[in-house]
Amino acid sequence: METKTIYFEQPGPQNTRRTLQLAKERAEQLGITDVVLASYTGDTGVKALQLFSGYNLIVVAGVVGFRGKNKVDMIYENQSLIEHNGGKILFAGHAFGMLGRAVHRKFGALQVDEVIAHVLRLFGQGVKVGCEIVCMATDAGLIKSDQEVIAIAGSAKGADTALVVKASNTHTFFDTRILEIICKPRA
Numbered sequence: 759m760e761t762k763t764i765y766f767e768q769p770g771p772q773n774t775r776r777t778l779q780l781a782k783e784r785a786e787q788l789g790i791t792d793v794v795l796a797s798y799t800g801d802t803g804v805k806a807l808q809l810f811s812g813y814n815l816i817v818v819a820g821v822v823g824f825r826g827k828n829k830v831d832m833i834y835e836n837q838s839l840i841e842h843n844g845g846k847i848l849f850a851g852h853a854f855g856m857l858g859r860a861v862h863r864k865f866g867a868l869q870v871d872e873v874i875a876h877v878l879r880l881f882g883q884g885v886k887v888g889c890e891i892v893c894m895a896t897d898a899g900l901i902k903s904d905q906e907v908i909a910i911a912g913s914a915k916g917a918d919t920a921l922v923v924k925a926s927n928t929h930t931f932f933d934t935r936i937l938e939i940i941c942k943p944r945a
Contacts, residue, residue, distance in 0.1 A: 761784075761938060763938075763939050763940065763941065763942070764776070764780055764940070764941035765941070765942065765943070765944035766918055766941065766942070766943045766944065766945075767943075767944060767945065768943060768945050769882070769883070769884075769912070769913035769914070769918050769943035769945060770912075770913060770914065770915070770916060770918060770943075771912070771914075771915045771916025771917075771918075772916070773912075773916065773917065773918035773941075773943070774802060774805060774912070774916035774917045774918070775805070776941070777910060777912075777916075777917040777918055777919065777920050777940075777941055778805060778806055778809050778810075778910065778917060778920075779809070780920055780940050780941050781793065781908050781910050781920035781940055781941075782809050782810065784908065784920070784922065784938070784940050785810075785813070785908045788906065788922065790906050790907060790908055790922070791812075791813050791814055792813070792814045792816070792901045792905060792906075792907040792908070792925075793806070793810050793813050793814065793815050793816065793907065793908045793910065794816045794818060794888075794891050794892050794895045794900075794901065794907055794908070794909050794910070795815065795816065795817050795818065795891070795909075795910040795911070795917070796817075796818050796820075796887050796888075796891050796910070796911040796912065796917075797817050797818070797819060797832075797836075798819055798820055798831040798832065799831055799832060799833050799836060800817065800819065800832045800833050800835075800836025800837055800839075800840060800847075801833070801836060801915075801916075802910075802912070802915075802916055802917050803815075803817035803819075803836060803840045803845060803847075804836050804839050804840060806845075806910070807839065807840060807843050807845060811843070811844070812844075814846075814900075814901070815840075815844065815845040815846065816845070816846045816847075816848055816895045816900045816901065817840055817845055817846065817847050817848070818848045818850070818891040818894055818895060819831065819832045819847055819848065819849050820849065820850075820852065821849060821850060821851045821852060821856070822849050824852075830849070832847070832849075846900055848894060848895060848898050848900060850894045850897070850898060851894075852890060852894070853871075853890045853891075853893040853894050853897070853928040853931070854871045854872070854874055854875040854878075854886070854890050855869075855871050855872065855875060857869075858870065858871040858872055859871075859872075874931070875890075881939075881942070882913065882919060882942045882943055883911075883912070883913040883914075883919075884911040884912050884913055884917070884918055884919020884942055884943070885911075885919055885921065885936070885939070885942060886911075887911035887912070887919070888909035888910070888911040888919055888920075888921045888923065888936075889909070889921075889923065889931075889934060889936065891909060891911060892907060892909050892923045892925050892926075892934065893925075893926065893927060893928040893931060893934065894928070895907075895925070896925045896926060896927050896928075897927050897928050901925050902925065903925055903926050903927055903930070903933075904924060904925065904926070904933075905924070905925050906922055906923070906924055906925075906937065907922075907923055907925050908920060908921070908922060908923075908940075909921045909922075909923045913943060918941070918942065918943050919939075919941065919942040919943070920939075920940035920941050920942075921936055921937075921938065921939055921940060922936075922937040922938035922940065923935065923936055923937060924937055
């Protein structure tokens with residue numbers, strides 16, 4: 759099999775539209791109907807709505823309280839648009855850093871989930887996040903383990919990375935497979 763990977767010159771939200779288009783094209787080619795997308799505020803989730811109409815679109819918004827006690831970063835209007843147009847929103851703890859992060863903050867001890875996250879970041883922040891959100895969606899029962907899905911993530915805001923991933927739960931993370939890198943920043 760021969761496919762192409764697109765490398766963006768710089769990471770960031772300026773790549774969002776192209777990332778979503780490339781992910782949709784590859785999903786169509788492979789017959790994949792499950793799309794897992796990272797979006798804290800919901801802005802990227804809303805941008806994906808029309809393009810992925812009819813797909814099982816899961817917008818992973820992270821954990822409530824991540825950036826402040828009881829704080830939700832998703833903009834209410836975005837949440838409403840996503841939910842009313844068939845998208846699903848997942849608020850859940852980060853697969854690579856909840857209890858491990860707490861132990862690190864309290865005791866300064868390095869945890870295995872941090873090591874895994876740092877290794878995945880060698881390929882870029884979006885690759886790490888893409889793997890993480892697939893585990894989170896699988897843990898929540900929104901996608902099935904062993905199924906091929908499209909994962910869309912970014913480096914801070916927007917989307918600049920798209921992957922084809924064979925899904926697994928967090929507790930079976932090493933069964934996860936990054937099957938294809940559709941696009942990612944080169945920088």
